[in-house]
Amino acid sequence: MKKQRSDIKRDVINLAGMGFSRFSLSPIAGQIYALLYMSEGPVTLNDMVRELKISKGSASMNIRSLESWGAVRKLWVNSDRKDYYEANPDIKTIALKRFKEGMSKRLDELAPALEKAGDSALKGDVPGKDAQFYRVRLNEIKKLMDALRKAVEIIPDSASDKKLEIISNIISVFK
Amino acid sequence: MKKQRSDIKRDVINLAGMGFSRFSLSPIAGQIYALLYMSEGPVTLNDMVRELKISKGSASMNIRSLESWGAVRKLWVNSDRKDYYEANPDIKTIALKRFKEGMSKRLDELAPALEKAGDSALKGDVPGKDAQFYRVRLNEIKKLMDALRKAVEIIPDSASDKKLEIISNIISVFK
DNA sequence: CATGTCATTCAATCCGTACTGAACATATTA
DNA sequence: TAATATGTTCAGTACGGATTGAATGACATG
Numbered sequence: 425m426k427k428q429r430s431d432i433k434r435d436v437i438n439l440a441g442m443g444f445s446r447f448s449l450s451p452i453a454g455q456i457y458a459l460l461y462m463s464e465g466p467v468t469l470n471d472m473v474r475e476l477k478i479s480k481g482s483a484s485m486n487i488r489s490l491e492s493w494g495a496v497r498k499l500w501v502n503s504d505r506k507d508y509y510e511a512n513p514d515i516k517t518i519a520l521k522r523f524k525e526g527m528s529k530r531l532d533e534l535a536p537a538l539e540k541a542g543d544s545a546l547k548g549d550v551p552g553k554d555a556q557f558y559r560v561r562l563n564e565i566k567k568l569m570d571a572l573r574k575a576v577e578i579i580p581d582s583a584s585d586k587k588l589e590i591i592s593n594i595i596s597v598f599k
Numbered sequence: 600m601k602k603q604r605s606d607i608k609r610d611v612i613n614l615a616g617m618g619f620s621r622f623s624l625s626p627i628a629g630q631i632y633a634l635l636y637m638s639e640g641p642v643t644l645n646d647m648v649r650e651l652k653i654s655k656g657s658a659s660m661n662i663r664s665l666e667s668w669g670a671v672r673k674l675w676v677n678s679d680r681k682d683y684y685e686a687n688p689d690i691k692t693i694a695l696k697r698f699k700e701g702m703s704k705r706l707d708e709l710a711p712a713l714e715k716a717g718d719s720a721l722k723g724d725v726p727g728k729d730a731q732f733y734r735v736r737l738n739e740i741k742k743l744m745d746a747l748r749k750a751v752e753i754i755p756d757s758a759s760d761k762k763l764e765i766i767s768n769i770i771s772v773f774k
Numbered sequence: 775c776a777t778g779t780c781a782t783t784c785a786a787t788c789c790g791t792a793c794t795g796a797a798c799a800t801a802t803t804a
Numbered sequence: 805t806a807a808t809a810t811g812t813t814c815a816g817t818a819c820g821g822a823t824t825g826a827a828t829g830a831c832a833t834g
Binding site for chain 2: 443515534561568571
Binding site for chain 2: 825
């Protein structure tokens with residue numbers, strides 16, 4: 425007899441799957457995380473495969489992503505050969521860190537293309553009268569990128585970070 | 600004789616295409632915006648098609664997205680029947696607004712799924728001893744969603760907003 | 775009112791990313 | 805050592821969102 429998952433567990437798994445995909449993360453990673461998050465005991469790869477009806481390959485890949493993000497931990501249970509996992513329950517810190525790292529990474533990927541444009545601006549291949557216009561616009565782009573970088577930098581790494589507390593207080597001023 | 604686009608214009612178009620796609624927006628919208636941003640005069644649909652080598656359909660769809668975001672404006676040139684467009688040059692405000700609206704929309708889309716989980720938690724279908732555990736975890740999820748909502752709410756709508764100025768000053772404290 | 779010009783729509787197609795499932799590697803047990 | 809249990813890899817595939825291009829609509833002009 426197959427154990428029936430409760431409605432609420434199923435709903436949270438759904439929610440997390442949707443949530444992850446909305447924010448450009450693998451929905452299966454979301455489902456797996458939610459399964460662990462809503463499970464009191466440790467969970468194995470095969471549990472995930474069975475409960476979420478996904479392939480073992482996908483479970484393996486996604487659980488290792490989650491592990492690399494610090495969202496789940498591998499446990500030693502008895503001396504069992506199976507890998508057991510549990511969720512890091514600090515969802516706010518996980519979300520904060522993922523967001524920050526995601527933004528950082530995206531900005532980093534754009535840096536070479538921005539630099540290339542800067543180089544081209546220095547070379548004298550611009551039709552004279554447009555040169556000044558181009559330089560001004562390119563400079564605005566650089567300023568935007570810098571502003572984005574700085575905004576990302578001040579994001580705290582943890583929800584328990586003092587910075588976040590301070591920022592929260594500031595937010596309340598605007599409320 | 601086909602007019603040769605300068606390297607810098609080409610590079611910025613590239614950058615914007617990459618940038619948009621990295622942030623889950625249509626790369627062609629990015630290219631179109633960049634083309635207008637780096638053009639002193641107004642630009643027509645056919646200019647876009649020719650310079651970016653894209654289909655007219657795509658140009659039409661994407662320019663209207665950009666228009667709806669306030670990133671470009673339609674112009675009346677003479678009494679020409681053609682649509683002429685120019686870029687709104689305030690890229691910081693555009694980025695800010697797009698980011699805020701994107702986040703809002705994503706969170707809104709998740710609300711029904713979250714509510715559903717809340718409803719399930721109230722129904723007495725949970726295996727008794729797990730009920731408390733589930734409620735605690737679900738509550739943490741609600742708190743995360745609330746925190747995200749509030750964080751998005753305080754994002755200013757414009758780069759010239761006083762709020763942003765204040766926030767910038769605060770940032771400098773953490774620098 | 776026929777022709778040319780332009781923008782829009784939408785079904786078909788393309789493309790990138792994520793998932794599957796089979797083959798493999800490794801470890802345990804009989 | 806064979807049989808079983810487990811995790812990983814990766815080539816093939818499936819899926820969703822973006823793009824194409826042909827058909828359509830709307831408008832001006834000779």
